[in-house]
Amino acid sequence: MTDKVSMSLRVNGASYPILVEPRRSLADALREDCGLTGTHLGCEHGVCGACTVLVDGKPVRACLMFAVQANDVEVRTVEGLANGDVLHPLQKQFWENHGLQCGFCTPGFLMLAVGALEADPDMTEEDLREVLSSNLCRCTGYQNIIKAVKLAAAEMRK
């Protein structure tokens, strides 16, 4: 179980050659082996969704996937959202509309929403709420998260 496996993790378009135990979670590999600490761990039970990343475009709990399962996939994390100095519409709307307080759940919500809106830019509010119910936030009461996601969705449709 502790013999390490050599693999390459593709994250945000870059390749990270890493050596990991087969039991290492994708979240730990991202944080510890790739140094991408924007993906947060809130429970490691797959409940809170703070560690949500995109795997081949789909939102995934990085705490419930082994790094070795991510050998041939494209992983996207919060660090890859902005284009240089230009924030992604979701990042911008979260900022402008106070969609975050402590910020710990934010990367997970951003990746969850990016995945959902890229798959279906025309989601209804009801569907968006259903998707956003995948993740937990302890600070905002979700009021400004849904507001920011709706505004970003409109911006992304332009």
Next chain:
Amino acid sequence: MSWVGRSLPRLEDPTLVRGAGNYVADVARGAASVRFVRSPVASGTILNIEKPPEGMVFTAADLVGVKGIKPILHRPDYVPVEQPILAKDRVVFAGQAVAVVVADHHAAAEDIAEQVFVDIEPVDPALDVDLALADGAPVVHEQAPGNVLVEGKVRTPGLDDVLKGAEATIKMEIRSRRQAAMPLETRGGVAQYDRVTGRVTLFASVQMPHMLRTGIADVLGIPEADLRVVAPDVGGGFGQKMSLFPEYVVLVWLARHLSRDLAWIEDRRENLMAATHSRDQAFTITGAFSSDGKLLGVDADMRSNVGAFSCYPVTCGVEPLMALAELPGPYAFKEYGARSRGVTTNTCMMAPYRGVSRPTLTFTMERMMDVAARRLGLDPVEIRRRNLVETFPHRTPTGLVYDQGSYLATMEAAVAAMDLPAFRQRQKKAWESGLYLGFGLSVFNERTGYGTPAYAARGMDIVPGYEIVDCAMDPSGYVQVRIGSSPHGQGLKTSLAQLIADELGVTPQAVRIIAGDTDATPYGWGTFASRSLVIAGGASKLAAGKIASKLKAIAAILLEAKADDIDLDDGLAKVRNSNKSMPIPELARAAYHQSHKFAGLGPGLQENAIYDPEGTFSNACHASIVEVDIGTGRVKIERFLVAEDAGILINPMIVDGQIHGGVAQGIANALYEEVVYDEIGNCLTTSLADFLPPTILEIPTIEIIHGCTTSDASITKAKGVGEGGLIGAPASVINAVVDALSPFGIEIFEMPASPQRILEHIRGKRTA
């Protein structure tokens, strides 16, 4: 141009939305991993601890010279108990740290921890607050044979007469089930050891970095100067991250002992079973009313389950003594008697959680108002009208003084917005068609921004309260402000920057707030108790005001005008009624580099100020409409409205955010969340799937109406608003549930009102 009052997007956020925040686990790279071995037993004697042959394992026997944590209250009714850093001869709750493992990686540390065998001879635990008070109950600490660690009493002389003569007497057995603050980021620390100086830097996810340094240094017997505590970005606290925890003491001790960097990142299971819990409270209440609905007096016996230890620095008095002092809330009754006990049990330690006791207190008073209204044939709004405090300052039976508020007007604003007459018609029709809709009110006040006088009155050995702010304008005209408060999601840096910008005539973007680092900030008390905006804000305003005076004095010399005629605005020092002005950065540079010109003023622009207020009360009314599914017990909140009055809003968007988050936790408190122990003291709710924090689907749109009553109790005219959302929401929601179910004649005095409990009430299997 004023920055105060604007919903400025937060200065903190560009970093956080990029995932570039620096939370404690993010600085753990390269550090060895620490894992605690925890007691699987609630109460028992440790017979043996068997360590695996491989691996570094430490127990209490290794911690030579390390003292326990012994919080003190100077009250004759307080029994001090000492919390050992690692359990020595016995364990007193399931989850207590017994041993600690160090390994290169957290997975390896977990492997080793699993192989540590702790042999414990179990004894019967005391778990339930009332069973722990019963004769013959197991004794948790031998110095407290009745399991009472603190007991407050108050009784006005006229109470007995009022109780005897009352036209209507309301008796209630109130029960608040155990809650957990559950910040999304768990606790955690990274101790970095400096091999040259021997100094340790502890990064920790905490609310009170200076207090943590004092506490650790005292327990380890080291100079505070040899320890630096840094609270980096903190992923929520809600009170849970105030206390001195043994885990942090162990980290610093190990870093010094092993001369290496170490990280402990708590997992969620540990957080739910072994961090802190709150609000496990049982109240026996009698309210005496006149026939016209006037509340004449309240008699209360309040028991708070404080768990196995007393939390440092606020002690296990925090819930019971808050309950004793603040039960009267927004109501003007005169006669009050209460006995409030903190009861120790073999459960996780109680510590503050946003609202501290007041969610239960408000639930108590607001349920009482509704029950009395029904008994006396009054409208729930009307009975509150007859009892709310209307003249200020108001002195309560426990001696608290309420500054200017708008208790009645705020309730009327909420009720008007909800259009109650229309709702009553709709409710009647709904009942006829088998739909159960209900309306619930909750009126309360929130004591905020209180300084040393309030804590001293509690008899605390460590008296928090003041804040010191160091403010400097540098030669480039930028402002650096060092604060002892320690924000962790409240956007305090933005709000303070707005306040300071107004004093100095610069933009908030030119203000840098430095917080959370004991090397870089003045001694202060961190962020808790809805205090930071009021107290650190007040001190910031005073300190910036001193710099403004000096800038004006310099400008007066350079512009040949009177200092009183100079305004600082838009980055300029302007002479009133003239076209003369100078950029503020030029004044700043002159203050440092041309100081010889300003004889008597002294060089530079560096000032500090202290603010230590008595406290100020904000107030609010929460109104909700719910639909109860009588087949499943599910409660759907159709509408939730907050009318609140916290004086001047520095940043309305941030204020609304505080209310939103508090209300969501309050709804959770009312309907979902509960920490459950089994009959032998195992915590059963150790994952988020068991504890049931609400998602977006359980939290309705929250409407907010602001009032603005100011008082001299806060020099910024802003009152605290951090806890109100959670204080008011549970009572409003459960009052609405009871109203919806009024055809069944049900009363609910217990929270959370989970679907199962609601069904049991409907089926007559659960009595209030």
